Amino acid sequence: AVIKILEDSPLFNAGKGSVFTYEGEIKMDASIMHGKTLDAGAVTNVSTIKNPIAAAKEVMKTKYILFSGSGAEEFAEENGCEIVDPFYFYTEHQFKRWLQTKDTLGPNKILIDSIKNLQPISYEDNLIVDKNSGTVGCVVLDKYGNLAAGTSTGGLMNKQFGRIGDSPIIGAGTYANNNTCAISCTGTGEDFIRMVAANTASNLMEFEDYTVQQALDTVIQKRFLQIKGDGGMIAVDKYGNISFSYNSDGMFRGSVNDKGEVWVGIYQ
Template sequence: MKNGIRVLFAVCLLTVTQLPQAAPSDNSSVAIAIHGGAGTLSPDDMTDAQRAEYISTLQTAVTEGYKVLLAGEPGEAAVIRAIQIMEMSPLFNAGIGAVYTFDGEHELDASIMNGRELNAGAVSGVKTIKSPIMAAYRVMTESPHVMLSAEGAEAFARQQALEMVDNTLFNTQRRYEALQKAKARMQSETSAVEWRQGNERFGTVGAVVLDKQGNLVAGTSTGGMTAKRFGRIGDSPIIGAGTYADNTSCAVSATGHGEYFIRYHVASDICARMKYAKMSLHDAANTVIHDVLLPAGGTGGVIAIDAGGNVAMPFNTSGMYRASIDKHGNVSIGIYKEIALKTTFSAN
């Protein structure tokens, strides 16, 4: 284990873990953005109470991550903190609340990347790891590999003394009902193309940050696609597709129809357009999401942050659960196209 400071992640009752020691810095500008998935979201399908619950949870996650950054901790700690809150919320398709596979289980994916060293870690198809994002972090810091999958990833997690749980911990009634609806649709449709047009696939949570040391970090965690089969893996654990971070450009976490995000290497493409075409963060992210992905049939969105603390959160669907706190402490939270809540960060 590398020398480090201990960060307690009280959410989801995980054990104490070690993160790299932050180097002293005079840079006090920090920023964070998070997402809880994009898709066909309609105000008519959500009560005021449900909408308030989503906004409250997003606010908690982004605020807790921001506090970690203000304390001078490494960006990885903030990303993990924010994502773990969403992993433990039944509202989102990650951890508790993850969608069901065709066989009625949960297969979870996650990844994390540090833009300073371009170091990354990921897990895919895991069933018994309580916090997949923590497992991805340990792959990055405690193994020579980038991605571990299924039983091998779980064996590694046990070796790392991460908390292991029964797969049923991730069960929720509404996801079970979604599985039944998805199976009914699959039986009634005549082609795979028709199935791909359904909105059951959307989910995923993620976070991107700029820390006090000027480093960019991105992380993503998901339960994948409802009724997925044959060990299907989406973009979330794929470095360059669902997650990417490079201090010379930006950090990106994606959400949407994973097959398209993989084919068009969405996360790294946004960073590359900044790095080589000298595009702004806003232009690069919007170009990829609206001008590249959408015409190809890919739907979803991204959160992105650059070295200047600028934040972009474009999506080409009717909604995306999202929140951010910029370098000035301005808080922004949204579900649909319009921003639902604007406020200023308060430590109280």
């Protein structure tokens, strides 16, 4: 329910507020995982599912884990998810940012040629990471001791066709295990995939006896230095300890406990 609310808002790069791809389309990803059963579901590169996280939840009910593109959209419609016209996701501010990005890159062929020539892509120069809004995620611990995590995103502004980030990849952008914690990630997806970030943090807790804060800091503040990675993680462990770590300028985050106490943060 939390992620659906965020997807319905134009303020975040997920659902209604998703960024535009290189081709001027909107392609969204989402995933969800249950810590008790390790069941998981995800969708990627979808354009007509109003709430991708709802589709991911439906996938989790099957024997499969990840559906993509038109197949994911057909599956979502068959299982009662709301389908909308792609124009529903259009927002003026993201469209203007995309046009500005295209102008910054120059003629389209410059970026395409760099791909054909197998030259490395600079995410700071060629793919604009949204500094004002971003991927949304949620981690929870219920009264029965079960953990769950979910993540939803529109991806990188001006991303190339077919590109998939970490958000729909279980173990990279989303992970939950009742033995350790639930984690959701945000940032440059390729960095989280390389480090299998969410699962790595969980493994540090399970096999090296790290606390949840130590595990997150080890991944984000230390191991990400190896690849100059950028991003952050939120987590809650099996005891209800809430943690976060990021190496960017800031990360919007908030929490509420069983007493109804609310906390919100942006920077330190």
